[in-house]
Amino acid sequence: MFAIEVAGLTKIYGKGETMVTAISDATFQVKPGELVAILGPSGSGKTTLLTSIGLINEPTRGKVVIDGTVVADEGWRPGLDLKRIRREKLGFIFQAHNLIPFLTAMENVMVALEINHLPRSEARERAEELLTTLNLGHRLNNYPSALSGGEAQRVAIARALANRPKVILADEPTAALDTGNGKNVMTLLKKLAVENHSAILVVTHDHRMVEGFDRIFHVSDGRIAGEKNNLEVTGNHELG
Numbered sequence: 001m002f003a004i005e006v007a008g009l010t011k012i013y014g015k016g017e018t019m020v021t022a023i024s025d026a027t028f029q030v031k032p033g034e035l036v037a038i039l040g041p042s043g044s045g046k047t048t049l050l051t052s053i054g055l056i057n058e059p060t061r062g063k064v065v066i067d068g069t070v071v072a073d074e075g076w077r078p079g080l081d082l083k084r085i086r087r088e089k090l091g092f093i094f095q096a097h098n099l100i101p102f103l104t105a106m107e108n109v110m111v112a113l114e115i116n117h118l119p120r121s122e123a124r125e126r127a128e129e130l131l132t133t134l135n136l137g138h139r140l141n142n143y144p145s146a147l148s149g150g151e152a153q154r155v156a157i158a159r160a161l162a163n164r165p166k167v168i169l170a171d172e173p174t175a176a177l178d179t180g181n182g183k184n185v186m187t188l189l190k191k192l193a194v195e196n197h198s199a200i201l202v203v204t205h206d207h208r209m210v211e212g213f214d215r216i217f218h219v220s221d222g223r224i225a226g227e228k229n230n231l232e233v234t235g236n237h238e239l240g
């Protein structure tokens, strides 16, 4: 079974003169454990692709299947609890990190675990482990206002990964980070892909990070122009 299946996915914004076809007839599958990069110029439709798969942005046409559940088929599938599917199966890492301002770094991560009914002591342990892996062991009890942009971004990443979601959707997760912390994030994503069989889609402009991916999708004018194996794109035959 695929973790993500997309068939004929099309997203059109607006009507008449202001109509924009942001994604046009995208069809692909991602297996559990695959780490996929999405590359493409500004405005090509990368974020729209992620949000349409991520149950945030209703597709205009086409089908989206997440971990075996058909979530969209010519619009949302009626009768589904989209919030619950989002909470249980998906992890999002977006540029705006949306941390809860009155909770510490630890508590921001623990909330995501407790909402899915993990006991408090286990939530604490998991939150501390993730934050420490992301070089935030010294910031556990800080509030978001006392964190740098890159630190807040990493807390948001820890929160998105906390429940070991089957599908992780990340929009420029390393853009605000220095090379060392960017590499930590990529290592953590790779680890989750391998150990938890999560399928991970990462929109990135960050060519420093591209070599860790299993596959690369090139988006151009709303179309997935080339889906190439990483080896062909980078020419690095030591990979994989």
Ligand SMILES: Nc1ncnc2c1ncn2[C@@H]1O[C@H](COP(=O)(O)OP(=O)(O)OP(=O)(O)O)[C@@H](O)[C@H]1O
Binding pocket: 013, 014, 020, 021, 022, 040, 041, 042, 043, 044, 045, 046, 047, 048, 049
């Ligand atoms: N809510 C919206 N309403 C109308 N048009 C939109 C909306 N969101 C995006 N678009 C348009 O859809 C197209 C694709 O946008 P999208 O944000 O998906 O591109 P992107 O590749 O993620 O861009 P960037 O790299 O700049 O973030 C663009 O032409 C954009 O202007």
